[in-house]
Amino acid sequence: MTARAAIVVFPGSNCEGDCARALGALGVATELVWHTDEGLPDCDLVVVPGGFAHGDYLRTGAIARFSPVMGAVRAHAAAGKLVIGICNGWQILCEAGLLPGALRRNSGLKFVCKWTDIRVANAATPFSTRAEEGQVLRVPVNHFEGNWYCDRDVLSRVHANRQIVFRYADNPNGALDDVAGLTNEAGNVLGMMPHPERASEALLGSEDGRLILGSMLDHVSALAPA
Amino acid sequence: MGAWVHRELGLTDDELDSIVRRLGRDPTYTELAMFSVMWSEHCSYKSSRKHLATLPSRGDHIIIGPGEGAGVVEVVPGVAVAWKVESHNHPSYVEPGNGAATGVGGIVRDILSMGARPIALLDSLRFGAPGDAHTNYLIDGVVGGISSYGNAIGVPTVGGEAVFDSCYAQNPLVNVACLGIVEGELQQGRAEGPGNVFVLIGSSTGRDGIGGASVLASAEFDAGSSEKRPAVQVGDPLAEKLLIEGCLELAGRGLLVGFQDLGAGGISCPVAEMTSKAGTGAIVDLDQVHRREPGMAPFEVMISESQERMLAVVDPADVDEVLAICERWELVGRVVGVVTPTGRVVVEGGGEVVADVPADALAEEAPIYDRASIRPGELEELSAAEPGDGPPEDLGAALLALLSSPTVASKRWIWEQYDHMIGLGTVIGPGADAAVIRLPGSEAAVALAVDGPGRYCVLDPYEGARLAVAEAARNVACTGARPVAVTNCLNFGNPEKPGVMWAFTETVRGLGDACEALGTPVTGGNVSFYNETEGRAVFPTPVIGMLGALESAADAVGMGLVGDGEALVLLGDTGGSDFGGSEYGKVMWGALGGRPPALDIDAEAALHRLLHEAARGHLLRSAHDCSAGGAGVALALAAFAGGRGFEVELPGDEPHRSLFAESPGRAVVSCSRDDLDALSDLAARHAVTAVRIGATGGAALDYGFVAVPLKVAEKAWSTGFATSISTTID
Amino acid sequence: MNFEAVADVMLKPGIADPQGQTIERALVALGYSGVGEVRVGKHIELSVDAPSRADAHATVTRMCEQLLANTVIESYEVGVLEPSGDGDHGHDSPRRERVLEA
Amino acid sequence: MNFEAVADVMLKPGIADPQGQTIERALVALGYSGVGEVRVGKHIELSVDAPSRADAHATVTRMCEQLLANTVIESYEVGVLEPSGDGDHGHDSPRRERVLEA
Numbered sequence A: 001m002t003a004r005a006a007i008v009v010f011p012g013s014n015c016e017g018d019c020a021r022a023l024g025a026l027g028v029a030t031e032l033v034w035h036t037d038e039g040l041p042d043c044d045l046v047v048v049p050g051g052f053a054h055g056d057y058l059r060t061g062a063i064a065r066f067s068p069v070m071g072a073v074r075a076h077a078a079a080g081k082l083v084i085g086i087c088n089g090w091q092i093l094c095e096a097g098l099l100p101g102a103l104r105r106n107s108g109l110k111f112v113c114k115w116t117d118i119r120v121a122n123a124a125t126p127f128s129t130r131a132e133e134g135q136v137l138r139v140p141v142n143h144f145e146g147n148w149y150c151d152r153d154v155l156s157r158v159h160a161n162r163q164i165v166f167r168y169a170d171n172p173n174g175a176l177d178d179v180a181g182l183t184n185e186a187g188n189v190l191g192m193m194p195h196p197e198r199a200s201e202a203l204l205g206s207e208d209g210r211l212i213l214g215s216m217l218d219h220v221s222a223l224a225p226a
Numbered sequence B: 001m002g003a004w005v006h007r008e009l010g011l012t013d014d015e016l017d018s019i020v021r022r023l024g025r026d027p028t029y030t031e032l033a034m035f036s037v038m039w040s041e042h043c044s045y046k047s048s049r050k051h052l053a054t055l056p057s058r059g060d061h062i063i064i065g066p067g068e069g070a071g072v073v074e075v076v077p078g079v080a081v082a083w084k085v086e087s088h089n090h091p092s093y094v095e096p097g098n099g100a101a102t103g104v105g106g107i108v109r110d111i112l113s114m115g116a117r118p119i120a121l122l123d124s125l126r127f128g129a130p131g132d133a134h135t136n137y138l139i140d141g142v143v144g145g146i147s148s149y150g151n152a153i154g155v156p157t158v159g160g161e162a163v164f165d166s167c168y169a170q171n172p173l174v175n176v177a178c179l180g181i182v183e184g185e186l187q188q189g190r191a192e193g194p195g196n197v198f199v200l201i202g203s204s205t206g207r208d209g210i211g212g213a214s215v216l217a218s219a220e221f222d223a224g225s226s227e228k229r230p231a232v233q234v235g236d237p238l239a240e241k242l243l244i245e246g247c248l249e250l251a252g253r254g255l256l257v258g259f260q261d262l263g264a265g266g267i268s269c270p271v272a273e274m275t276s277k278a279g280t281g282a283i284v285d286l287d288q289v290h291r292r293e294p295g296m297a298p299f300e301v302m303i304s305e306s307q308e309r310m311l312a313v314v315d316p317a318d319v320d321e322v323l324a325i326c327e328r329w330e331l332v333g334r335v336v337g338v339v340t341p342t343g344r345v346v347v348e349g350g351g352e353v354v355a356d357v358p359a360d361a362l363a364e365e366a367p368i369y370d371r372a373s374i375r376p377g378e379l380e381e382l383s384a385a386e387p388g389d390g391p392p393e394d395l396g397a398a399l400l401a402l403l404s405s406p407t408v409a410s411k412r413w414i415w416e417q418y419d420h421m422i423g424l425g426t427v428i429g430p431g432a433d434a435a436v437i438r439l440p441g442s443e444a445a446v447a448l449a450v451d452g453p454g455r456y457c458v459l460d461p462y463e464g465a466r467l468a469v470a471e472a473a474r475n476v477a478c479t480g481a482r483p484v485a486v487t488n489c490l491n492f493g494n495p496e497k498p499g500v501m502w503a504f505t506e507t508v509r510g511l512g513d514a515c516e517a518l519g520t521p522v523t524g525g526n527v528s529f530y531n532e533t534e535g536r537a538v539f540p541t542p543v544i545g546m547l548g549a550l551e552s553a554a555d556a557v558g559m560g561l562v563g564d565g566e567a568l569v570l571l572g573d574t575g576g577s578d579f580g581g582s583e584y585g586k587v588m589w590g591a592l593g594g595r596p597p598a599l600d601i602d603a604e605a606a607l608h609r610l611l612h613e614a615a616r617g618h619l620l621r622s623a624h625d626c627s628a629g630g631a632g633v634a635l636a637l638a639a640f641a642g643g644r645g646f647e648v649e650l651p652g653d654e655p656h657r658s659l660f661a662e663s664p665g666r667a668v669v670s671c672s673r674d675d676l677d678a679l680s681d682l683a684a685r686h687a688v689t690a691v692r693i694g695a696t697g698g699a700a701l702d703y704g705f706v707a708v709p710l711k712v713a714e715k716a717w718s719t720g721f722a723t724s725i726s727t728t729i730d
Numbered sequence C, D: 001m002n003f004e005a006v007a008d009v010m011l012k013p014g015i016a017d018p019q020g021q022t023i024e025r026a027l028v029a030l031g032y033s034g035v036g037e038v039r040v041g042k043h044i045e046l047s048v049d050a051p052s053r054a055d056a057h058a059t060v061t062r063m064c065e066q067l068l069a070n071t072v073i074e075s076y077e078v079g080v081l082e083p084s085g086d087g088d089h090g091h092d093s094p095r096r097e098r099v100l101e102a
């Protein structure tokens, strides 16, 4: 079965093409969905890609979360289907309340684009089954607001639910608890700062991102009727 | 109109006379404003045009040479790219963040105007010595501006250079180069077909940037410059991103008859140039221009440099479709005029005709000056001065001093702020000799480098320009690419000064000769004059943007040492006296004098051919060119990039000359022992000296006559610039 | 009536403000010795139509809750000026008074 | 004495404010119909030691000229509160008055 991914595009998104290419290389059929669409095409997973939705003006994700398409994304998530927000996509999902906490400006107060090592903190999520717990993945980050934060209560719930999927080996942005990526309580929505689509080819420096995207496909095909 | 208005607008008395003669009457204020921007140095190239015309610009692979928005080059059969560099020096000094950001926006629209998708940016930066609070403020602002704009529009900044010298302290240089891939039909900046309409697409027009070209970029700075500040614009990367996508869709659907960006000179510029080129005319209705401020005078609308706008010429039958596409991309598109057969640009506003002038008078027939050019007397003294080639007290300390000097030290602090990966094309990113970008939909790749050794140019602008071309080509060749075309940005002082003009003409001559010899035609560029504050000019600084072609991205060679026990080979000959304008002379002796390094351009070309063939034959594990700091520094940088040391012995009797002389035409390469004979044979066939100097591996930079622990050297290099920039900002 | 309003959006007390700290260090480096507790936020000016000043205040407060602030990490203050009467509410008014409320 | 001060730094009138325009469009899309002229700047809060309120004001004005504002494209307004006396000048003071000057 061919998995289908809807990639949501806001004015200012800029990683949608890269995501489509990386998923396409894994055999996924992708479709770009403009933010004013009220609905999503029939799909197994939704990607909210990186970029600068609405210019990141005011606050990252602040305006995007009100786009018409977000209702359908919410419904997709509520149905227990997979949603991945990468970088700006995570910021949008946070603002939309689909993921806990908030993303603040990097503690170094500079935009940071570089390769990072992230450690798999939970290999039992739909986004990490192809990896092993403790495995270190080389995946690049590219953001100005990747400094994840939440209050103490939320953090203890996040821990209790094992929502943290990836932690930085060398925290590039000051994120609380070195969080590089985490899920919602139900475990079907992931936000992550590093860009797995940029780590999908040896020629470009790493293939580790395929483990993340591939895990999602495994999850989707396991759900598919035989 | 006051008698002196034209002078305030930057026009001379003679220029005004000539306008009156062309019109047969006094110009209106709007006309005068249009002439002032179109005849400004920035837009008309009036001091440089005559000289630039001598540059070699033809070649089988050159699809479009100078004169359009950007040059277009066929890098491999069937794959064409647009390539251009432009300066935003003055705005970046006045307001570093927005000045640099709008510089990125401007060059990106140049590429877009060809119908090409921008896929890579490089920035070439010059500042005073970092550490000084104001210099750090400029660096921080400029880098932040490029980062905020380039990252947001989704175009990776994949390379560049940053050079520091006190001559740039009051005149920073901010040159940005952009590469685009031609996806469909090439677009042309021509307003063909009377009856077609002009559609203005993008941001609304405000009073920002009025007179930017004539006021900011075409005059020297002085104490009163702060009064000219409102001429700075604020960039809107979101609008630019939408403009890119919307316009590429218009181009892709074949809806554009003519297309040009609005940059310096505002809407005046594309209207005049597109009609002048096509032999047509225009009627422009300013009331249709969407504005963001009330009460703008016609002249303000006509020359406002508000950002993120393009002008399209469209068949009236297609207008609805064009506007619908604009709307879907959340862009405002407005029909603002019509193409006429009259040869005149007629501007209407508020029901009145506010301008009616021949298009050619504004564009094609702008004045051309053959300015006086005299070799400055001070050059004799400079040539006679010490280059600073005495031996150091301690070779190891000298090496560390060079590695930590801001010009040589790691620029990671800069390029980590740039998204250098988006687009999934960056095979080799910043921190290398040249960036290697795989082209979408193709196995092929391009290699891109920018270089401008001002310290050589000030000693001898002719030789300096040749060295600049040689170095840029060498950087590209080290990745395995074949250098194929050049774009350039010539940064100089006030051209009304004969000494400056002499350096300029010598530079153009050197640029032309070197490009001819290397077979890399000049496809375009930019001239930035008046880089002077309080009468002090920057070094003559030609920034060369070299484009290289790689048939396969997988052939690209990195600069870092790979594997232990591989053979290290020095290619090319070392001239022990090549210290004029050197980094060693500057860092160790505070010297600037003598002759620039001697360049044998044929030997240089042979080296490039050798590197290209060796890369195609997969003989090289790494390659890095020798430039600032000589072979000693080149080896160290290859070691840092590869995370391993080496053991070598360099030819020559005087260690500091072997280590630090800046002879061109050289590179340090590594190869597996098994390939050594093949490489030697290949070198012999190209008549390039190849000396096996040692082997890779170990935890030291071991040069034989001196050894430094890798960790110590790397620390000096990685913190040299970062420390001086962060201490005073944070 | 048309009111000129402001919303100041700040990181909540207790949440680290590295930008404020950086500015503080820079000010100290410039020789401003008695400076402290620098915090940086956003200052948003806008005009709103509303039947009364209180309504204008309520509207801008709603805007903050909905869009202008992320209340997970930010707090805000809203201020509304008396209506300018003639509809002229230029941002360069030479002197004005403003009441800010939490 | 220790004063609590604010500096609001805004783009000068006439200079494009794409951020403000984008927020304005977003507010309109959310149904806030009577909103206009949205402009965004920085809001900086700080405490300063000074012999008098006027001195505090002059000091913060100098800070704006030197560091807090880029007067090429930005203008600023400075406000200083009466000293809190006990040195407690929390940022969450429930109600305060402020005089802003151009």
Ligand SMILES: Nc1ncnc2c1ncn2[C@@H]1O[C@H](COP(=O)(O)OP(=O)(O)O)[C@@H](O)[C@H]1O
Pocket (backbone or CB within 6 Å): B122, B123, B124, B125, B157, B158, B159, B160, B161, B162, B407, B408, B411, B414, B415, B429, B430, B431, B432, B433, B434, B451, B475, B627, B628
């Ligand atoms: N302003 C910059 N922007 C992006 N990359 C830069 C910049 N400055 C330096 N770099 C990166 O660092 C590398 C080393 O720079 P440079 O010292 O100019 O090297 P070289 O003299 O060998 O060309 C460049 O090749 C480039 O990729």
Ligand SMILES: [Mg+2]
Pocket (backbone or CB within 6 Å): B432, B433, B475, B625, B627
């Ligand atoms: Mg180099």
